[in-house]
Amino acid sequence: MRKIALEEHFAAPDFGQYEAGVELMMKEQDYQHYRERLPEFDEKRLAVMDKAGIDICVLSQTSPGLQAEKDPLLAAVKAQRVNDFLYEQIQKHPTRYAGFAHLAMHDCATAIKELDRCIQELSFKGALINGHTGGVYLDDKMYEPFWERVVELKVPVYLHPADSFDTPHMYSGYPALKGAAWGWTVETATHALRLIASGLFDRLPSIKIILGHMGETLPFILWRLDSRWQISKHSLELTQTPSFYLKQNFAITTSGVCDDAPLKCAIEAIGIDNVLFSTDYPFESVPLATEFIETAAISESDRAKICHKNAERLLKFAAL
Numbered sequence: 373m374r375k376i377a378l379e380e381h382f383a384a385p386d387f388g389q390y391e392a393g394v395e396l397m398m399k400e401q402d403y404q405h406y407r408e409r410l411p412e413f414d415e416k417r418l419a420v421m422d423k424a425g426i427d428i429c430v431l432s433q434t435s436p437g438l439q440a441e442k443d444p445l446l447a448a449v450k451a452q453r454v455n456d457f458l459y460e461q462i463q464k465h466p467t468r469y470a471g472f473a474h475l476a477m478h479d480c481a482t483a484i485k486e487l488d489r490c491i492q493e494l495s496f497k498g499a500l501i502n503g504h505t506g507g508v509y510l511d512d513k514m515y516e517p518f519w520e521r522v523v524e525l526k527v528p529v530y531l532h533p534a535d536s537f538d539t540p541h542m543y544s545g546y547p548a549l550k551g552a553a554w555g556w557t558v559e560t561a562t563h564a565l566r567l568i569a570s571g572l573f574d575r576l577p578s579i580k581i582i583l584g585h586m587g588e589t590l591p592f593i594l595w596r597l598d599s600r601w602q603i604s605k606h607s608l609e610l611t612q613t614p615s616f617y618l619k620q621n622f623a624i625t626t627s628g629v630c631d632d633a634p635l636k637c638a639i640e641a642i643g644i645d646n647v648l649f650s651t652d653y654p655f656e657s658v659p660l661a662t663e664f665i666e667t668a669a670i671s672e673s674d675r676a677k678i679c680h681k682n683a684e685r686l687l688k689f690a691a692l
């Protein structure tokens with residue numbers, strides 16, 4: 373079955389410095405495995421795709437990238453550089469690769485300008501943003517023009533995990549809890565809920581945010597979110613329940629979760645049209661991810677939607 377994968381990472385030259393936090397989190401041999409694969413776009417990556425039966429990978433700069441750059445001017449320059457670099461790689465294999473823009477979110481006007489260039493000139497499919505930038509989340513009022521432009525361009529924004537701005541005390545003594553095993557999920561799900569709580573989707577109801585990792589646990593807790601939301605004090609009253617926005621304004625990918633139970637939960641909770649295949653290369657096993665989706669206990673029409681049809685619609689790929 374045709375497969376389009378959306379959360380597939382690379383590392384651009386001169387971006388290794390941002391990965392110190394990721395490196396600290398991982399066992400040395402695993403980090404080495406990733407470091408060897410991230411900068412490579414040719415034989416090795418294509419062989420993995422061919423063997424697993426993945427037709428197209430939408431590539432993105434690995435986390436955290438420029439979201440961790442402290443100098444806004446340098447970030448703006450490097451954003452153009454990484455997007456040009458990605459464009460060059462895509463041109464070498466245009467039928468196999470597509471791209472998500474990497475944006476310096478330090479300054480809204482700069483981010484809009486680069487997003488415009490990436491979508492209109494480089495034909496990228498949207499943007500992938502690695503969480504907060506210096507502790508500023510995407511619900512910040514300064515980003516309102518950015519979201520308006522996202523709506524005009526009709527592209528999705530992939531919200532990808534990164535480290536929290538500060539480390540919560542509750543993780544003390546257990547370093548594994550603050551990283552990809554758990555802390556990134558808390559961070560990214562909370563970021564998604566900030567977008568909902570800010571009323572962004574009441575103002576701009578056609579925005580589509582993509583979350584990886586089977587929705588960062590959110591599909592599992594829709595009922596409780598709605599139930600406890602209504603008795604909680606809010607800085608802004610929403611017109612709908614949280615679950616309404618999670619169904620209307622979010623899609624999720626299967627990246628890094630190869631398990632039938634959460635897949636079925638996600639389909640049931642936010643709808644089959646909002647579930648898309650991904651692997652999280654090179655951090656997860658591509659053969660495992662593809663075997664999982666090929667053999668998952670779902671109907672063939674649901675499998676086709678997850679593997680390629682939803683991506684064709686949401687990212688505007690030609691349907692074959």
Ligand code: MN
Binds near residue numbers: 379584655
């Ligand atoms: Mn990832």
